[in-house]
Amino acid sequence: MSAVARANRLTPYMFLAPATVVLVFALLYPIGYMVYASFLDWSPSQRIGEADFIGLRNYANLLTDAAFLESFWVTIKFAAVVVTLEMIIGVGLALLLDRNIRGLSLLRTIFILPMMIAPIVVGLMWRYMYHPTVGIFNRTIKNLGFEQGIPWLSDSTWSFIAVVIADVWQWTPFIFILALAAMQSLPRSALEAAEIDGANEWQKIVLIKIPLMMPVLIVTLLLRLIDAFKVLEVIMVLTNGGPGLSTEIVALRIFRTAQEFQELGEAAAMSNLLLIMLMALTIGMFMYTKIQEARTARMLKAAQAEDE
Amino acid sequence: MPKIQLDNLVKRYGDFEVLHGINLEMEENEFTVFVGPSGCGKSTTLRMIAGLETVSGGEIYIDGKPVSGLEPKARDLAMVFQDYALYPHMDVAQNMSFALRLQKAPKSEINAKVKDVAKMLGLTDFLHRKPGELSGGQRQRVAMGRALTRDSSTFLFDEPLSNLDAKLRGQMRAELALMRQQVQKNMIYVTHDQIEAMTLADRIVVMHGGYIQQQGTPAELYKRPVNKFVAGFLGSPPMxxxxxxxxxxxxxxxxxxxxxxxxxxxxxxxxxxxxxxxxxxxxxxxxxxxxxxxxxxxxxxxxxxxxxxxxxxxxxxxxxxxxxxxxxxxxxxxxxxxxxxxxxxxxxxxxxxxxxxxxxxx
Known part of the structure; x- marks a missing residue:
């Protein structure tokens, strides 16, 4: 091989090199660090080199740690409930507003405002609204003549509901925006064809619109699910996991393990478990779309060959 | 009684009038072709008959009944769209049977009907493919098939061949002419291609600028055009x-x-x-x-x-x-x-x- 040919062969890799370097340091290094830390019995007072290597013991401990398992269960419950509610409300709103209404763009801007507020602020805002005496909810309830307000943040059931409401308030707009965009890019003529074929509004939604939006909806769902599993700030500010462990989600558990219990290795192991779970979700999502695409491409090629 | 009648049909978008009072009578089982250059109002007229566009003035009668206030589904029409408008998530059989399934027709009847039409259009081998897995010509046939499986009295075609390449278009035109012999229904066909108009039509309606310029049999229009526009539009090479x-x-x-x-x-x-x-x-x-x-x-x-x-x-x-x-x-x-x-x-x-x-x- 001549020198020129060899240089040409290497050119693409040279273009890739800077991005690769950044990727390695910005992404792989911290993750590698975390994976390594999860094998250590490591307290913040030690340098990482001084910590004892204990293999998989951190992971083994987690599987029998009732508090961690409880936080895992709370997280799953929380993610399932908020994502379900957000999907239903978000897609429902999009269906309602998918028409030429005057001022729709203004309405859209208003709808996405919650998404743009920092989660800490959202948490504080809701904490004031949930306040047992001066909060707007309980004041309204009392003004309506009821003796008792709702123990928003002091009852384990109500506090779960309270954090769910706050999350739904903040993140439904995300789904609304994506669903509306997907809806407005649906092939108009297919909907007209359905109208001619005799479909009523409801049938058009259920039989045409929703199935056609499915790819976008699935991706949206997964994105929200991934985010919901990592939720932290709003809950930290609202309930700090309480009362008891009723709203202690995994991210909060990780934070407290590292910060309060000074168990960096164990916290790293928890993070890794969460990461593996989320990665499985993401990989599943990519594989699903890849397989679909490949199948369609293959069939299309065959069909075009038949036309020749 | 004419099967479909347009009485002084007007279409306005805001202050902008695009159809200026269309009067037309179509007889039973006639193949009527609306032809004209882009923007002449032919597709708008068809979509108004279908019920996909509102009527700004005048009236449409089907079987003597005014229909301009009715939903598309109440008009008993089947339509073939320019971009086929197939349901991407349904396979060919589901696409073709959609209307019948909505009508809750018996399953055996639906299957028989789909099988018949698929055979007629050469789609039997593709019944379980999705539209994305079909070639342009096959999609076109599915769009036809979807219209044919319904027993509508009237078929509307909105430039159904314009997305095909030249060779396939010629082939599909011939197939359409053949289908026309087997299916005796009212057909209204919109095209900008004068050859399609001449070869398929019982009656050609030449439109231009929101007006009907002339209507009649292909031979009448070819031999006795009423104005320079019609004379120049029909015939190849042009007059x-x-x-x-x-x-x-x-x-x-x-x-x-x-x-x-x-x-x-x-x-x-x-x-x-x-x-x-x-x-x-x-x-x-x-x-x-x-x-x-x-x-x-x-x-x-x-x-x-x-x-x-x-x-x-x-x-x-x-x-x-x-x-x-x-x-x-x-x-x-x-x-x-x-x-x-x-x-x-x-x-x-x-x-x-x-x-x-x-x-x-x-």
Missing amino acids: NFLDAELADVDGKLVVKGSGFQIALPKECAHSLPAAAKGPVTMGIRPADLTYAPDASDDQSFHLQVVVSEYIGAQSVLICDCAGQKVEVELKSDTPIALGEQLRFEVNTDAIHLFDRETEAAL
Whole structure:
């Protein structure tokens, strides 16, 4: 091989090199660090080199740690409930507003405002609204003549509901925006064809619109699910996991393990478990779309060959 | 009673009127083709009949009943769309049976119907493919199939062949003509392609600028266009138009322009109004000009060949007649050279004369 040919062969890799370097340091290094830390019995007072290597013991401990398992269960419950509610409300709103209404763009801007507020602020805002005496909810309830307000943040059931409401308030707009965009890019003529074929509004939604939006909806769902599993700030500010462990989600558990219990290795192991779970979700999502695409491409090629 | 009737149909978008009072009657089982250039209002008219566009004025009658207030599904129509409008998430069989399934027809009936239509359209092997897995021609057939599985009284076609390549379009046009023989229904077909219009239609409706220019059988429109627009729109290669003057020369009625003076037949002289004398536009189709080196001066054109377009057996010659362009057809094996002067005899019965101002036929 001549020198020129060899240089040409290497050119693409040279273009890739800077991005690769950044990727390695910005992404792989911290993750590698975390994976390594999860094998250590490591307290913040030690340098990482001084910590004892204990293999998989951190992971083994987690599987029998009732508090961690409880936080895992709370997280799953929380993610399932908020994502379900957000999907239903978000897609429902999009269906309602998918028409030429005057001022729709203004309405859209208003709808996405919650998404743009920092989660800490959202948490504080809701904490004031949930306040047992001066909060707007309980004041309204009392003004309506009821003796008792709702123990928003002091009852384990109500506090779960309270954090769910706050999350739904903040993140439904995300789904609304994506669903509306997907809806407005649906092939108009297919909907007209359905109208001619005799479909009523409801049938058009259920039989045409929703199935056609499915790819976008699935991706949206997964994105929200991934985010919901990592939720932290709003809950930290609202309930700090309480009362008891009723709203202690995994991210909060990780934070407290590292910060309060000074168990960096164990916290790293928890993070890794969460990461593996989320990665499985993401990989599943990519594989699903890849397989679909490949199948369609293959069939299309065959069909075009038949036309020749 | 006409099957479908448009009574003074008007369409406005805001203040902008795009259809200016369309009046039309379509007989039972007629194949009607709306043809015209882009923006002439033909698709809008079709979509109003379908119920996909609201009616701004006038009324549409189907079977004598006004339908402009009815939903599309209440009008008993089937429609084939330009981009096929197949349901991407359903396979071919589900696409074709969608309407029947909505009507809750018995499963056995649906299956039988789908099988029949699939067989007729050559789709039997593709029933379980999704539209994304079909070629353009196959998708087109599925769109037809979806319309055919329904027992609608009326079929609407909105430029169904315009997304296909030339070869496939010709093939599908022939298949449509064949299907037409098997399926006796009201059909309304929109196209901008005059060849589709001529080959498929029982009745052609030529539209332009939101007005109907003329309607009639293909032969009527071809032979007796009412104005210059219709004359120029139908026929390929298109009719030649020449600035000319209608005058009496030696007691004979002639049409003369720079480089030609052609005597009109006697019958023609009787049928023309006296006021017609003066400047006119003369129309003559390439097919009515014959290469004839020995033709007399008052029956022929002297043309200089500028461009020769070889098509196959025939060539189209673009010629110059004292500054005006004239297209003629000629057998390709005729030995001619560019720049040569040739004489073409005019079929004087086929001369069309149009008012220079109004462009109406005289």
